[in-house]
Amino acid sequence: MILLISDLHLEERRPDLTRAFLHFLETRAAKAEALYILGDFFEVWVGDDGMTPFQHEIAHALKALSLSGTRLYLMHGNRDFMIGKAFCREAGCTLLDDPHVAQLGGERVLLTHGDSLCTRDEGYMRLRRWLRNPVSLFILHHLPLAKRQQLAQKLRSSSKQQTRMKASDIVDVTPDEVVRIMQRHNVRTLIHGHTHRPAIHTLEVDGQPARRIVLGDWDRQGWALQVDQSGFGQAAFELS
Numbered sequence: 001m002i003l004l005i006s007d008l009h010l011e012e013r014r015p016d017l018t019r020a021f022l023h024f025l026e027t028r029a030a031k032a033e034a035l036y037i038l039g040d041f042f043e044v045w046v047g048d049d050g051m052t053p054f055q056h057e058i059a060h061a062l063k064a065l066s067l068s069g070t071r072l073y074l075m076h077g078n079r080d081f082m083i084g085k086a087f088c089r090e091a092g093c094t095l096l097d098d099p100h101v102a103q104l105g106g107e108r109v110l111l112t113h114g115d116s117l118c119t120r121d122e123g124y125m126r127l128r129r130w131l132r133n134p135v136s137l138f139i140l141h142h143l144p145l146a147k148r149q150q151l152a153q154k155l156r157s158s159s160k161q162q163t164r165m166k167a168s169d170i171v172d173v174t175p176d177e178v179v180r181i182m183q184r185h186n187v188r189t190l191i192h193g194h195t196h197r198p199a200i201h202t203l204e205v206d207g208q209p210a211r212r213i214v215l216g217d218w219d220r221q222g223w224a225l226q227v228d229q230s231g232f233g234q235a236a237f238e239l240s
Contacts, residue, residue: 002104003029004225006038006113006193007217009079012054020222020239025065028224032070038193038215039077039113044156046148047141048086059091066092075100077194078115081132082140101185105227110187114194117173172197178212179205191215191225198223198234
């Protein structure tokens with residue numbers, strides 16, 4: 001069994017999410033061969049040097065799961081793209097490139113956080129290109145911690161305000177971009193998060209049936225996609 005989750009947005013102000021995630025690690029994830037976390041694991045990340053006791057607690061819980069035999073994989077999201085090697089060492093997880101092709105359920109599956117597919121949101125895409133540029137990342141990592149925290153808060157506030165003002169289709173994935181990236185990587189299954197719109201969409205790629213699985217976000221309930229002998233199945237569960 002393999003599990004995939006995304007968009008937990010863990011933060012100290014949501015102890016209910018933390019409790020639910022720790023319980024998830026101790027129960028379902030403990031029985032899994034692998035756990036994939038496809039971005040926006042944390043609500044915000046300003047750098048490994050700025051880790052809080054709360055974030056260390058999460059890292060230690062992940063490390064315990066890793067030591068028990070479950071392989072852990074983590075992908076950057078738009079909220080936590082500054083997670084680095086130090087956190088991954090502490091958490092016992094492997095940081096994946098975005099996108100990444102994995103063998104799941106006997107087939108090649110493309111994994112991505114999903115924000116790169118929202119090409120109709122031109123303003124966000126310009127910001128994303130700037131933030132992910134190696135030069136920009138170098139500058140960000142070398143800013144004083146307090147300055148990074150201020151910048152992160154500003155970006156979060158701006159993002160929430162702009163998202164409320166944008167049309168629903170603008171902040172969703174672009175269908176043509178979905179097909180393009182699936183053709184590029186020669187896959188028939190794409191799994192992503194980011195949009196907070198859990199569903200399984202059917203489509204065609206090069207005349208062949210294909211599917212796009214959107215992972216659910218953790219807020220009023222949790223979501224996990226399970227891959228096993230019966231196939232790909234996503235379900236919500238109550239936060240405990």
